[in-house]
Amino acid sequence: MNITAKEIAKFGMFGAIIYAQKAVLASLPNIHLSAVLIIALTVVYRAKALYPIYVYVLLEGLFGGFTTWWVPYLYVWTILWGVTMLLPGDLPNRKYGAIVYMIVCSFHGFLYGALFAPVQAIMFGLNFEGMIAWIFAGLSFDAIHGISNFCLGILIVPLINLFKKLEKTSAANL
Numbered sequence: 001m002n003i004t005a006k007e008i009a010k011f012g013m014f015g016a017i018i019y020a021q022k023a024v025l026a027s028l029p030n031i032h033l034s035a036v037l038i039i040a041l042t043v044v045y046r047a048k049a050l051y052p053i054y055v056y057v058l059l060e061g062l063f064g065g066f067t068t069w070w071v072p073y074l075y076v077w078t079i080l081w082g083v084t085m086l087l088p089g090d091l092p093n094r095k096y097g098a099i100v101y102m103i104v105c106s107f108h109g110f111l112y113g114a115l116f117a118p119v120q121a122i123m124f125g126l127n128f129e130g131m132i133a134w135i136f137a138g139l140s141f142d143a144i145h146g147i148s149n150f151c152l153g154i155l156i157v158p159l160i161n162l163f164k165k166l167e168k169t170s171a172a173n174l
Contacts, residue, residue, distance in 0.1 A: 001047055006170075011048065014041060015055020019063070030112075030145035035105045036152050038077055040159035042084040043092060043101075044167065053077045068123050072116045079115060080108045092160045102153030110146030113138035 003011075014037070022032045034056070042049040057073045064070065083104055091097040114135050121131035 011051035012055055014052035018056040019059040030141050031148040033152055035080055035108050035149050036155050038080055039084050039101055039105055040156050042081050043160050044163040049081060072119045076115045092157050098157045101156040102150050105153035106146045106150035109149035110142050112145050113142045
């Protein structure tokens with residue numbers, strides 16, 4: 001996967017935007033645009049969307065610490081990227097496309113704790129029952145996450161259209 005200097009700058013900025021919006025919204029529990037931005041970037045940039053995702057993950061580690069909570073970040077966003085990659089490419093143009101993206105975004109929020117749990121269980125020496133208890137203990141936070149992701153997911157198709165327009169504009173300016 002070749003990457004140009006222009007893409008390095010662009011994807012670095014996108015990763016920083018994902019990090020910045022989460023930092024700005026940090027006072028709201030599990031309410032942020034990370035999944036929204038990752039889905040929109042994946043639809044537009046496909047495999048190259050991994051670059052801004054991992055810039056974001058690296059920034060989370062640099063500013064938040066490379067601790068136990070950070071390790072699952074290495075895969076939880078890649079799962080969302082992978083699910084989005086499986087969706088049809090023309091989905092944003094279909095009248096039900098927005099709702100599909102909102103549902104995917106929402107499911108990622110609802111499953112966030114369950115996605116985190118296996119690695120956390122290994123790192124903290126929990127057995128299977130302990131891991132399940134960990135998941136249940138976080139259900140209220142996952143509910144907030146899933147509901148807010150669904151509501152904020154309405155922004156995915158407009159962001160896709162914006163990113164595509166920016167791509168056309170930057171290509172025309174070359």
